[in-house]
Amino acid sequence: MNETLDLDPHGIDARTFRHVVGHLTSGVTVVTTDCEGERFGMTASSVTSLSADPPLMLACLNNSVPTADAVSRSGRYAVNVLGQGHGDLAHTFAMPSPDKFAGVAVTRGSTGSPLISDALAHIECEVAERVVGGTHTIFIGRVVSATAYDGEPLTYFRGGFGRFEFARDDAVYTHARERILDRVHRAGDVVDVDQLAEQLEVDQTAVFYALTRLTGDGLVRRDPERGYVVTAFDASASDATFEARLAIEIGVLEQVIGRVPPEDLAAVRRDFDAMSALLVGERFVDFDAYLDANYAFHERLVGLAHNPVLDATFGTLSIKQVMTRSFGSTPVTSQRFIEAQRGITEGLEGADRERALSAAREYTDLAKERVREILQQTGGQL
Ligand SMILES: Cc1cc2nc3c(=O)[nH]c(=O)nc-3n(C[C@H](O)[C@H](O)[C@H](O)COP(=O)(O)O)c2cc1C
Incomplete structure (x- = not known):
């Protein structure tokens, strides 16, 4: 034996x-x-x-x-x-x-x-x-x-x-997200679970899983009577988020400029280069990858203060959700975003306070302006 x-x-x-x-x-x-x-x-x-x-x-x-x-x-x-x-x-x-x-x-x-x-x-x-x-x-x-x-x-x-995730569940989430961003489902619409399950030829569990993730993204909300409702998104929601990010970043830049250790500067530069490679001409190469890279760059800027309270506050801004909801609805963007963020990076590298601060302000203005352009194309709401 x-x-x-x-x-x-x-x-x-x-x-x-x-x-x-x-x-x-x-x-x-x-x-x-x-x-x-x-x-x-x-x-x-x-x-x-x-x-x-x-x-x-x-x-x-x-x-x-x-x-x-x-x-x-x-x-x-x-x-x-x-x-x-x-x-x-x-x-x-x-x-x-x-x-x-x-x-x-x-x-x-x-x-x-x-x-x-x-x-x-x-x-x-x-x-x-x-x-x-x-x-x-x-x-x-x-x-x-x-x-x-x-x-x-x-x-x-x-x-x-x-935990285990079926590739199918992720695909249903991606598909449902695209339908909201492409305005197949509009603000106030109820997402019909049975209908979506039938259309995508999946069981209801996969649709519920997708809706739970979309709730986390802020794209739908659970209404006790109506079910999953597509949330409204307008310019004031994105303005508030972008301005809150700017307030944090200005505070951090004011604190750290001229005193950033070389390894932190190198990390900012790495994040900037990785992000800028994902925007070719006036288009996103891959919006989700750009979103992650952009988030990493701004998270890095805030992290220069080495203040966990600021890091956590930045994390609560739901920047990714706001960007997904606005910029994610079109592949068209502008190199001006990259140029403004280059200004922040080079301002830090050259210990040039004015350049970094004005680039941070410009970046926020551009983002607010771009959301308005997108909203105009879509009749005021996404
Ligand atoms: C995720 C995980 C998997 C494990 N798999 C095994 C295994 O396959 N075989 C094994 O001998 N020990 C394995 N171990 C280690 C035992 O669980 C560990 O030695 C345990 O104390 C043995 O229990 P006992 O001392 O009460 O008999 C694993 C531990 C973990 C955390």
């Missing part, structure tokens, strides 16, 4: 291997067993299906941990597939502790292994074979029972927990 895999002694070092293999995204499980009346459980991502006929699973467990020894002795284990909200559970079961099950709702499976009640799936196995590989044993389990429930999985990538 026992077989040993030979590992190449001339391979890469363990640290590099861990780093590289951390890029292999996985689900997260808790492998449990009951051995002589005692419950054991450990977080494990090295768990996978091996064969469908016969149904076999495998779990790779470190020989030195108590759960591996308990699985060896009991001859059975259950795989509890964790859901999106189970990050704390995954941490708890990844640390040695006398009673990891305290406060965790569990039932007893048909083989006697503990089953975590609100897991995304339960797979109960009887150990059929063991294979030793380095520090671990691969426990091949014959599947005795398997049940899945509704929910989203917890994922693990490069040492951190996260």
Whole structure:
């Protein structure tokens, strides 16, 4: 029953291997067993299906941990597939502790292994074979029972927990966003979930997911009676945001000009160059990429003050949403935006206070003016 895999002694070092293999995204499980009346459980991502006929699973467990020894002795284990909200559970079961099950709702499976009640799936196995590989044993389990429930999985990538997103959900969000920016849905319109789902040939869940993200973008709001309503956007909303950003940036420039360390100046220049490459002639190469680069540039300017309160205040301005709502509705823009931001960058580099401040003011005036032009083309509202 026992077989040993030979590992190449001339391979890469363990640290590099861990780093590289951390890029292999996985689900997260808790492998449990009951051995002589005692419950054991450990977080494990090295768990996978091996064969469908016969149904076999495998779990790779470190020989030195108590759960591996308990699985060896009991001859059975259950795989509890964790859901999106189970990050704390995954941490708890990844640390040695006398009673990891305290406060965790569990039932007893048909083989006697503990089953975590609100897991995304339960797979109960009887150990059929063991294979030793380095520090671990691969426990091949014959599947005795398997049940899945509704929910989203917890994922693990490069040492951190996260969530899974269907590419389809992102596509529905992008599509719905374009429809609002292109004014297929106008301010005050209700977005009909069923209709949109039918048009895009997706289920309602994908549409609700998109609408939740669009609410975060400020493009729709949830009306308790009408449903998801496209929000109105006018010049006063964008003026207020652009002026608030200007007030912060002027304050920061006044504080720092002539005293910015070379590494901070280099970072501003890098951000400026990255942003300007995304505006070719009078058009955005890729609006979303420009938006990110523009945000990074202005975030960097504010960051020159090294004041976390200012950083946080800048973050609350919803600049991206305002820009998406206005500039994002047309690919046409102007190099004058880049020139004004070049003025800020060069003003900082040359410790030229007047140049930097007047360029910051000019940039804000241009943005306000441009929103008015766009609004005029669209009848006053977006
Ligand atoms: C996300 C994640 C995945 C893990 N996957 C495994 C695994 O597949 N096999 C393993 O032996 N240990 C794995 N571990 C480490 C064990 O959970 C950890 O050693 C735990 O303390 C073992 O429990 P025990 O000491 O109570 O038996 C993982 C830890 C984390 C955080």
